[in-house]
Amino acid sequence: ILNVEQSPQSLHVQEGDSTNFTCSFPSSNFYALHWYRWETAKSPEALFVMTLNGDEKKKGRISATLNTKEGYSYLYIKGSQPEDSATYLCASEMDSSYKLIFGSGTRLLVRP
Amino acid sequence: GAGVSQSPSNKVTEKGKDVELRCDPISGHTALYWYRQSLGQGLEFLIYFQGNSAPDKSGLPSDRFSAERTGGSVSTLTIQRTQQEDSAVYLCASSLSHMWSETQYFGPGTRLLVL
Numbered sequence: 001i002l003n004v005e006q007s008p009q010s011l012h013v014q015e016g017d018s019t020n021f022t023c024s025f026p027s028s029n030f031y032a033l034h035w036y037r038w039e040t041a042k043s044p045e046a047l048f049v050m051t052l053n054g055d056e057k058k059k060g061r062i063s064a065t066l067n068t069k070e071g072y073s074y075l076y077i078k079g080s081q082p083e084d085s086a087t088y089l090c091a092s093e094m095d096s097s098y099k100l101i102f103g104s105g106t107r108l109l110v111r112p
Numbered sequence: 113g114a115g116v117s118q119s120p121s122n123k124v125t126e127k128g129k130d131v132e133l134r135c136d137p138i139s140g141h142t143a144l145y146w147y148r149q150s151l152g153q154g155l156e157f158l159i160y161f162q163g164n165s166a167p168d169k170s171g172l173p174s175d176r177f178s179a180e181r182t183g184g185s186v187s188t189l190t191i192q193r194t195q196q197e198d199s200a201v202y203l204c205a206s207s208l209s210h211m212w213s214e215t216q217y218f219g220p221g222t223r224l225l226v227l
Contacts, residue, residue: 004154032213043115044203044218051213089155098143098162098210099171102155 004092006103013080014111020076021106023090027071031093034100035064035075039086047075047088080110114138116219118204124225125194133189133222137206144187145207145216146179150200158202161187162210194226 005024013019025033032051038044048057053068061078077084087107091100117136125131137144146158157171161181172178176194181187191198201223205216 034215036218041220043220046215046217049213049215091155093212098145098160098207098212098214099157099168100145100147100155100216101157102147104152104154 004090004101004103006088006090006106008106009104010107010109012109012111015080015082017080017110018076018078019080019108020074021088021108023073023075023103025071025073025090025092025101025103026094027068029094030068030071031095033066033068033073034091034093035073036089036091037086038089038105044089075106077108080108082110082112084108085110116204116206116217118202118219118222120222121220122223122225124227126227127196128193130190130192131194131224133191133202133204133224135187135189135204135206135219137185137187137204138217139185141206141208141217142184143207143210143214143216144181145205146187146189147203147205148200149203149221150197155203158189160210191224194224196226199224199226 035047036044050066055066066073087105089105091102119134144161147155160168176192179189201221203221205218207214207216
């Protein structure tokens, strides 16, 4: 069974706080790790696609790291803003080049 | 350019009825995927189309589910004799190709409620 786990399930922070969440995935037959942001009533938005062990990617105040040997990725948000409130999904590509196996997401709420 | 579009955005139906969900992928994208998210669950792969190749239907939960992609573009997901457990958000995605690490671009989804 291939399981992608995300923690925490939900997170409430104050505006200006920095935060991070975790995605863990099976490290065998790893192809790539995808991060998405999904705001209510909108399309999931692709944030990062990461493939190499030790890779680190950044987009504005959001960054992500990848450890393929131990099977985890961290997503960091620096100086959270209310508009960062969304569900953050990670998905692993394994064995095949197209099926994404998603975690259940981390729901972030940033209070003004 | 235009993103992935889906219709309808919301659908309420009665148990036992058939429903059709439509997906318009990004122009030029050869790969198209259907996923669904049931309450409290992660996104679950349903089916994948790539060009003229036979679709990968391995994620379809039962034979009441079927999908087609006409002319390599628009796709329709059909659920026959809907059940309450079919209630979910159905998401369509497309990508430029089927190569590994290719970004999949998602539509806004169809929220299906089976009463």
